[in-house]
Amino acid sequence: MRMIIMGPPGVGKGTAAALLCNHYGIPHISTGNIFRELYKDQTEVGKKAKSYVDRGELVPDEITNLIVYNRLLQDDAKNGFLLDGFPRNTDQAKALDGYLAESHIKIDAVVNLKAPDELIIERIGGRRVCETCGAVYHVTNLKPKVEGICDKDGGKLIQRVDDMEATIKRRLGVYYSQTEPVIGYYEKKGAVIHIDGTGTIEAVNALIMKALGE
């Protein structure tokens, strides 16, 4: 099974990706994780990409594409994979198509998780993280026993800059202008499965499995 998971930041892609990778026994190829692990990557292209990440700049498409292709060549991806965070614009999607066509590989499904902005902002904006151990809480859905204090170690709960409303809105804006068009691109090819991501993890997982005929 070769799949791509798409959806706005905070919609629950990570959770759905874990389900799908576990179910199909395929690797989770997340460009977010790849960029975070570039410090271990000693290839030329890895070092080049790291120089952009270190400067706080976006890694150019040509470099991102090469990193993904290299990852797809590894043994564990021979019989399938799940791409997450890639392609993030239509140029990357077209490049990936060209690469896959050369390798005689076809994407079987594009899973598009959807949720309204207000819900995403509520979900992420309510997140609080323990300064000491990194445990994650939520101001309404997963409250600590004592407000602002970690249950496990008494550490102080803070809101990460990434989780602040202004940051989420900016990331959603980038998503709608650059990444959402990719869904339209794949829709023309008839490969997109739209999933309502507003329910519980169990409900969303059930919808995905049903849509994939599992």
Ligand SMILES: [Zn+2]
């Ligand atoms: Zn803690």
